[in-house]
Amino acid sequence: MSDSVGPTGLTDAQSEEIHRHLIQGTQIFGMIAALAHLLAYIYSPWLK
Structure with a gap:
């Protein structure tokens, strides 16, 4: 992995960390x- 900064201003490692947390949060939700x-x-009694 390179430490280059992408168009968002984040490195690849930072982007992957945010993505991992986003996916985990979506799964928990x-x-x-x-x-x-x-x-x-x-x-719900009206569904029975």
Whole structure:
């Protein structure tokens, strides 16, 4: 990997770190949303 700075002003390592955190945050959000939808389905009386 080079330490060259791209058009965003970040190095390749910094860009990959931000990308890793963005993906991890998206996965956590997705899991929480799926759990919330499951709980809403289970505990909503009008869906049964």
